[in-house]
Amino acid sequence: MSITVSYLCLISQVHLLSYQDMFLLLFTIALLTAGSDAIADYSQYVKVFSGTENGGNNFPGVARPFGMVKLGPDLLYVGTDSYSGYLPIGNFSGFSMMHEQGTGGAPKYGTVAQLPLVGTISNPLSNITVGRQAPDQGSLGYYRSITKQNVTAELAASSRAGAYQYTFPAASTTNNVLIDVSHVLPSFRGQGLGQDYAGGEFTIMPDGHYEASGVYNNGWNRSPNWTIYSCGYFNSTPVRASAFTGPISSSGTVISRSSSIPVGGMYTFKDSTVFSRVGLSWISKAQACQNVQEQIPSNMSFAEVVQGTKDAWNSQILSKITTTTTNSTNLQLLYTSLYFMNILPTNRTGENPKWESSEPYYDDIFTLWDLFRCSTALLQVIEPAIYEEYIRSMIDIWRHDGYLPDGRSSNYNGRTQGGSNADNVLADAFVKGVRGKINWQDGYAAMVKDAEVTPPNTTPPDPMAPDSSTREGRGALPDWLQYGFITPNFTRSVSRAVEYAYNDFSLSQVAGGLGKAVDADKYLNRSRNWRNHWNNEASVLGFNGFVVPRNLKSFQEVNILNAGGYWMDPYYQASSWSYSFGDIHDMARIIGLMGGRERFLGRLDTTFTPGASGTPGRVLFDSTNEPTFNVPYLYNFINLPNHSVNRSRSVAKSYNTSPTGLPGNSDAGAMHTWLLWNMIGLYPVTGQTTFLIHAPWFESLTIDLGGGKKLQVTSSGSDGNGDRNIFVQSVKLNGQTWTKSWLVWDDIFKNGGTLHFELGNSMVVWATGELPPSPASGPGQLVIRPDDGNANVPQVVRIPSKESGARRLRSFMW
Template sequence: MGLLRGVVTALLASKVIATKGLSADDFDVLDYVDPLIGTAKGGHVFAGASLPFGMAKAVADTSGENQAGFAFDTDVVTGFSHMHDSGTGGAASMGNFPIFAQGSCPQDDLQQCQWQLSDRSVSWDKKSVKARPGYFGISIANGVQAEMTTTNRSALYRFTFNETSDQPLSPVILLDLIDLPQSRSNGSANVDRKTGRLTGSGTFGPSFGTGSYKSYVCVDFKGADLRDTGSWMKNQVNASSQTLSVDNSIDSTVSAGTFARFHAPKDKKSIMARVGVSFISVQQACSNAEREQPNFDFEGTVHAAETAWRKKLDVISMDADGVSEDLQKVFWSGAYRTMLSPQDYTGENPLWKSDEPYYDSYYCIWDSFRSIHPLLTLVDPLSQSLMMRSLVDIYRNEGYLPDCRMSLCKGLTQGGSNADVVIADAYLKKVANVDWATAYEAVVKDAEVEPENWDVEGRGGLESWKNLGYIPINDNDTAGEGTHTRSVSRTVEYAYNDFCIAEMAKGMGHQADYEKYSKRSKNWAHVFKPDQKSSIGGVDTNFTGFVQPRYLNGSWAYQDPILCSPLLDFDGCYLNPEGHETYEGSAWMYTFYAPHDMGSLIKTLGGAKSFTSRLSYLHDSGLLYVGDEQAFLPVFQFHYSARPALSAKQSHFYIPSQFNTTVNGIAGNDDSGAMGSFIVLSMMGLWPVPGQDVYLITPPYFKEVSIRNPLTGKVATIRNINFDPTYKSIYIQSAKWNGKPWTNNWIRHEFFAEGGVLELELGPKESEWGTRVQDLPPSLSNYH
């Protein structure tokens, strides 16, 4: 075993990555990362420059569907801003204090320059866009080429101006007090007449939450002599004014700010703009930029960002011989997107004083608990530890774990208290340096104490949950306030949340709690209506029994089992007060959600054969949309009915059919990297069941893939024997773990913690491997 680990480690150290046409020395992982994947058709992927988990995120902002600032299927650029989120739904996020550059004003008259956001909008050249980890560049029709890179708390822009024969260069760079969602309630801006430094502050609203936050910015320049400065609002310029303020009497869509105008640049027609950002003060925004980028070194900053990304991604290594370049790009780009958020705001939290790390943009845990955090536990356990510590510290200071959080604000709760799942997952996998006693206190509070507003934290309907064992459709909730929808999906999620608490209780020696929460975790069955039928277009699906809403008195209400699927009212099941009883998915899909009690669920659905048939129908009928995160686990749930080969087959249906290298190349929006993590975990061949110490085994999409623990150096390798890059042989015939036969169709986290080799012998037909009852993943109730 020691010799085997040594061989694997040696291979990784020499970076043996067998990509066709490339030697190991020629391989650069960043050549296989395309930040533009998913930037069109509602993918909302952040395309710009960022460090891993960085707060500063610089990109060109476009008009239209601009949740992440830039979208490839848009026509005009409105500015360049320095903080964004990636892949989110809802409204546009942040984009505070955009700057905008113009080569000169018509007739050299400041009043004839374009100032208001809608007026200054200018088309951009789609062929000019270049995006790479740590860098973004674009050319716009006013003759400006914009390039940008970032450090943790600052952005560096290089604006290159095309000189025209009829207009001498005298560039103007403005700072706007607006943000992408146009949520500003007040703001102020200042310009230093001697240096041209632009500073600003403002109060804004979050994109998917409640409350407000304050943000600050500081912009310095290099490359040209200052000509003059001033302030402006809409298209009115005051060259004698160095300050400007707006309040809520000024419409939030109105652009206003300060500017600096320069003489012609001295070198290469370029001006550098260094932008510091902060949530604390203007002074801290300036000091962030001065500390992190003292020399305005654009190439050096790009190089440092690339080095940081290579270091993060270098823990994954593979033999990709025969695998298409496109599939490799799909994989590595997914891994990259998984490390954009949550964002490290440590030292930038004005809400409370703490020595603990502070991460933000948990947007949202309902999306990220299923795959993002389990993947980070594998590839970046240090960051995962810091994030868990941050969640616990949020509980200490806010009173509850968040289900969603962005821009220092409480985000909206979409289902259960799914931070419980993230915490339990980290606990079971022994993520280090977390205050587990306080973490356990936090998850128990979720289960026991209803908050005043369960739209933004905790759980609603706890009285009914404890007394009835389900959330009624007409719940009479007097303990708190929240949106009374999603009674079915909240019920099954609460059940799983309680199971995760039970797992923690068991590990920490709280036997009474373990028994209580294990019992509650079976409540999913209380919304299962055995005689409920389902039809599509008037044709019976021939499956009976689905989750359904219930009234307080125990009688059944009705929701069409296909409602909220792509086949019926797909867009009607969100957080609106008229929303339905399942959230972003149908009763068909939520009927499968009891990942802790699959023995009982399979029996309830008529046995393994019936379960397999029903699950296949869910995928084949168009009822399931893999662009929503609840669809992830059903891809692999065939493991529980002793058909692991069908999980592999289903995985290969979705990848590459729903994921490719185009700007439209993901299903749905990326949800802070959820789709990216689905890709990576699926293609590595070990799907984590979040909140459990369980990984479901399918063959990797590569001949071999390895993960090196960056803290311990231990390496876990999954190796395919008889690998077929045409993917006709994707069925496991037999397996060995460290040279010994392995018949379970799942494996524990020990494999990654201790390192070793899992060898999978493949063939073109389904085999008996992993199909015995004793080979199946753990279940609260026995398999039958």
């Protein structure tokens, strides 16, 4: 099917009936029909309010792909954090240009804000809020709110500038736009994560436009001071324009403060319609003015800004995956997921205030702990040029900031939730042949620093995890290097160990590819150290063997099924049950430790069995957090991929495009990307070239790989919508019968290819080939032995270090 613009769909999607709305819609249609080369409009399937409630925290405002500006409403409801600015309840505190997408933790940004107000305002900078008249409306590239004062605020954006269009009540002659430099998104969590305003400057220039700067700090990543600059213009001549400090009016037009006293300004108009253009910059006010003049010049209409955003999404992102399906529900899921996974990170090339470089610069990486499992792998597939820039940017951050990032925002690397997971992203790019302008010697050096140099603790230490740095690197590295495991002296000891092992595996892959054989062997060996947390005597639900906390003498008892771990706990955001499946690079060893194929199968089945834990209806699988992303697909490691289909489709049912349609935080699109891979019928194994095969949703799905290459995934025997007949009967790869439950990058991605599935309504054994790779489980793994017959205590042994000839302490599980 060729998807084209549907004007009826546009009207039904936005649900706008006012005069100005109909004018905008007709103007947009005119733009779309003006040229014969109009691209297909996939944006009509994007549901911008999907996942905005119930903890999904999606950003429903307006943004270009990877754009600096993310313009949307900021709602204040005391006691409730508005992570991406939006809440379905509360009062408007402003409409700001900076937000994150789908994050948890605590709100970030909510800066560079305007707020339309009617009537006389005596104290403009007194934290004014205004209620909501009706539910907000929006579509891709367009957002609309109506305040209790009956002011309509419409929003649009380019990548580095934003457009506000205000329609005031016809009878009102005192129409104000308030600019509050001190405005930020607050946090009510009580964990010291609230943002602070540290001073600012606001100037009304002789021609009437304003220039401002603000200094802010803290938020989820505990960032020190950062400065943002803005430059705003209005298309109407104000009755008056005043600058203010604090709650009292100032007689001057230039306000400058180095303290935290709020500054800002207010423009008052008689016009009922006011159009404002605002530029954003991390460099200077002059750059902010240049950004707005270049991207939203004075002769550009609001409708043209809206259409420019639709065109950018259609051409750069949405058109990369096309399908013949006519199932509107699945089309909405497909394109809504593609949309939300590509709002972050932020491309700030040329807008880095910390150093000058010819390399690209990306920020707002929230966070690689969430993204390395699925998102970065798909970004490489659909946006290879962006992906290469992303890798180069991370390496350049290491060059200048000292470490690779993990949870970077506002030019600050914090926070690291577990391992140094940028290592996994770099390794994934390397093994899949990403080269271009990447300096891989520097990339490897950055990874080695993560693996060998403990980052200094922050000052003051993070109160939620004071034992070591949460900014970057591997804070628990001293234990990892000395013992080969992590003691409870460090928070998140077990989940960090699981992740450090995977990080070391990633290092071994790059080392091997660069011809560093000694390093490759060293880090592959270290990647097995997760086993030192394995206690065969730990038991629950009839299954023995789990990763648990331990010290130098003994294992510690924990609640294996408790998934409520956080910063101070042995496990972060998942249970021992879940983390015991974590190190997929050593999966053959995991299966052996779990008792072999049948016991492994039983444990996987129990993971998805309602009530297995003793709580009626509850399953052990946690679809709300990323550590369990791979679990539904682990059946492939015992050649039962149709079981993977069954379990993953069950998980996928928890996704829809309603406001409550995500099982957990979007986490910068991580959840959406898991769903997209489920639609494609593959699951990426990060740091390897391996993709696990399950089953696609569509009869035909085509992925544009760039450079004229395409991957076509087709199926026959299904109902055409992916709802029934989901089980694979046979597979053909590039026209040849395929009997392995996995494939590698070169098979279908390097040069393009075809993957065809015959589907049916029953499970059959089609995967009879060799099992998926388990690189750390192969020849050369260390011999394991009991400690003098005491089968409950790990044996600490000394082995020669191949790289130095010295003898270094290592601990290996009995």
